Amino acid sequence: MFKQRAYEDELMDDLDSGGEVIDQTLRELETINRWLGGNYVTINGILQLLKRHDPKETLIIADLGCGGGDILKLVANWARKSKINVELHGYDANPNIIKYAQENCSEYAEIHFHVEDIFGESFQENKYDIVLCTLFTHHFKDDQLIKIFHQFKVQAKKGVVINDLHRHWLAYYSIKLLTQVFSKSPMVKYDAPLSVRRSFRRNDIKNIMEKAEISQFSLKWMWAFRWQLIF
Numbered sequence: 001m002f003k004q005r006a007y008e009d010e011l012m013d014d015l016d017s018g019g020e021v022i023d024q025t026l027r028e029l030e031t032i033n034r035w036l037g038g039n040y041v042t043i044n045g046i047l048q049l050l051k052r053h054d055p056k057e058t059l060i061i062a063d064l065g066c067g068g069g070d071i072l073k074l075v076a077n078w079a080r081k082s083k084i085n086v087e088l089h090g091y092d093a094n095p096n097i098i099k100y101a102q103e104n105c106s107e108y109a110e111i112h113f114h115v116e117d118i119f120g121e122s123f124q125e126n127k128y129d130i131v132l133c134t135l136f137t138h139h140f141k142d143d144q145l146i147k148i149f150h151q152f153k154v155q156a157k158k159g160v161v162i163n164d165l166h167r168h169w170l171a172y173y174s175i176k177l178l179t180q181v182f183s184k185s186p187m188v189k190y191d192a193p194l195s196v197r198r199s200f201r202r203n204d205i206k207n208i209m210e211k212a213e214i215s216q217f218s219l220k221w222m223w224a225f226r227w228q229l230i231f
Helices: 020-036 040-049 070-082 095-104 142-155 169-182 186-197 202-211
Strands: 059-064 086-092 111-115 128-134 156-165 218-222 226-230
Touching: 020 070, 020 095, 020 186, 040 070, 040 128, 040 156, 040 218, 040 226, 059 070, 070 086, 070 095, 070 111, 070 128, 086 095, 095 111, 128 142, 142 156, 142 202, 169 186, 202 218, 202 226
Parallel strands: 059 086, 059 128, 086 111, 128 156
Antiparallel strands: 156 226, 218 226
């Protein structure tokens, strides 16, 4: 069950999904990630890429598969506290998710949201300082990841931070129990355990990076059952 990545579609992969189902799911995901501490993986990765950053420069950061915008809010709060100017862009292909994110982040003028397909030509023309993917890459098959990692290397001047799940039986059964007990969202109950099965082991990531011809990268296991990949 855990030897290889699963490729079953999650309910959230339906780009027509919306309404209270999506809103409830995004609210719960923000809470779950805050409780389990997984968002720290992304912020820590940004800090590693900015060791030589000039604070006078405006950082342009893209968050792909931005969901409800919770990661971008964390980045915005960190930047405000650190007195760093940022221009933040969140992308999702589902317009209903973007609508929720815009309302969720309405107090942050530095955050901008876009309904866009990252495989589209218009997106590929964009350039950023940093590209973020938090709990996003497990939605793609290996051949797709090889393609977009190549793409990210061209688009990101300073680097890319990937924060995604470790495929492990304890992570699977823990999140399954947690969501069955506390979640009110059928989408969360179904998608959360499946996300673990669709996610990665160390060798999976190394093989993808090798095929993407990216030799310089950092890969670390971090709590809670997260991989931090920086390149």
